[in-house]
Amino acid sequence: MFAPEFDYYRAGSVAEARELLDAHPDSTVLAGGHSLIPILKLRLAAPAALIDIGRIDALRGIASDGSTIRIGALTTHAEIAASDLLKGKAAALPEAAGQIGDPAVRNRGTIGGNVAHADPASDLPAVLACLGAAFVIEGADGERRVSAPDFFQGLMTTAVGEDEILTGVELSEAGDGEASAYSKFAHPASRYAVIGTAAKVGLSDGVCTSARVVVGGLVPAPVRAGAVEQALVGQAVTTELIAEASRKVGDSLDDDDLLGDVYASAGYRKASAHAWVRGALSAAVARAG
Numbered sequence: 568m569f570a571p572e573f574d575y576y577r578a579g580s581v582a583e584a585r586e587l588l589d590a591h592p593d594s595t596v597l598a599g600g601h602s603l604i605p606i607l608k609l610r611l612a613a614p615a616a617l618i619d620i621g622r623i624d625a626l627r628g629i630a631s632d633g634s635t636i637r638i639g640a641l642t643t644h645a646e647i648a649a650s651d652l653l654k655g656k657a658a659a660l661p662e663a664a665g666q667i668g669d670p671a672v673r674n675r676g677t678i679g680g681n682v683a684h685a686d687p688a689s690d691l692p693a694v695l696a697c698l699g700a701a702f703v704i705e706g707a708d709g710e711r712r713v714s715a716p717d718f719f720q721g722l723m724t725t726a727v728g729e730d731e732i733l734t735g736v737e738l739s740e741a742g743d744g745e746a747s748a749y750s751k752f753a754h755p756a757s758r759y760a761v762i763g764t765a766a767k768v769g770l771s772d773g774v775c776t777s778a779r780v781v782v783g784g785l786v787p788a789p790v791r792a793g794a795v796e797q798a799l800v801g802q803a804v805t806t807e808l809i810a811e812a813s814r815k816v817g818d819s820l821d822d823d824d825l826l827g828d829v830y831a832s833a834g835y836r837k838a839s840a841h842a843w844v845r846g847a848l849s850a851a852v853a854r855a856g
């Protein structure tokens with residue numbers, strides 16, 4: 568299948584990309600193309616122009632100032648999966664990135680494209696929501712930072728405006744006694760997340776001091792499992808407690824929002840989600856302890 572015709576512009580900087588978006592009203596940003604090009608070929612979108620940001624070096628890389636990690640929007644899944652900094656300070660993220668698709672997708676697909684596309688079956692939205700990421704967006708009024716609940720606005724909808732560029736994401740480094748993990752039920756062909764769960768916990772002398780659990784794949788945008796978190800905080804962490812708390816994940820899901828398809832019905836996803844919550848929590852606790 569062929570994409571519809573479009574004009575092509577390559578931007579050399581974020582400022583130039585924004586100028587091009589402004590000058591061409593019906594235009595769309597192109598990064599690695601792994602989500603956008605299939606959409607064009609399927610004729611689900613037909614923008615008049617593509618603004619290629621793929622060679623803007625300023626949008627690449629992973630760096631830390633000692634407390635906050637900044638990941639450029641064009642950083643690929645493979646680069647994230649291989650990052651020792653992230654493995655040590657935000658382990659759920661490289662763990663999830665390493666499970667995305669296949670090597671071709673990981674080598675070319677970017678973190679910015681993944682989250683800007685906001686597919687509910689993507690891995691990174693749930694992980695970044697769990698890690699409390701700030702999404703850095705540049706527009707006419709300068710730079711703004713948006714938290715995950717405000718960034719992911721629904722099915723394939725985000726806070727990035729038509730003339731804006733997502734320049735990167737920022738994360739706090741895990742502190743002493745804190746760790747995170749990701750566990751997913753992968754679609755057997757594409758590896759997209761049928762269910763994806765990210766957990767971050769804090770432990771002190773075996774007692775859970777903080778817990779953050781976010782589930783993806785089940786509903787249009789990543790959702791925090793508040794009942795699971797509440798069942799853990801202040802308790803001595805055991806295998807039994809993790810299993811019991813994980814079973815509360817359904818309390819945070821609105822039945823009207825549940826997604827289902829030929830691979831897994833909404834009911835199946837809801838009934839089995841606890842197993843992946845338990846997996847992510849168990850791994851995070853093992854790392855934190």
Ligand SMILES: Cc1cc2nc3c(=O)[nH]c(=O)nc-3n(C[C@H](O)[C@H](O)[C@H](O)COP(=O)(O)OP(=O)(O)OC[C@H]3O[C@@H](n4cnc5c(N)ncnc54)[C@H](O)[C@@H]3O)c2cc1C
Nearest residue numbers: 598599600601602603668676677679680689690733758759
């Ligand atoms: C075979 C296959 C398997 C896959 N499996 C998985 C999987 O297991 N898990 C998973 O999470 N994902 C999976 N994906 C999706 C993949 O992660 C995304 O396609 C990829 O990350 C998108 O990044 P990109 O740079 O290619 O974005 P593009 O395709 O270039 O862009 C995607 C969208 O984001 C917008 N965009 C991109 N960058 C920016 C930016 N900086 N600012 C504003 N808007 C922007 C574009 O306009 C477009 O709308 C799979 C994809 C394929 C093709």
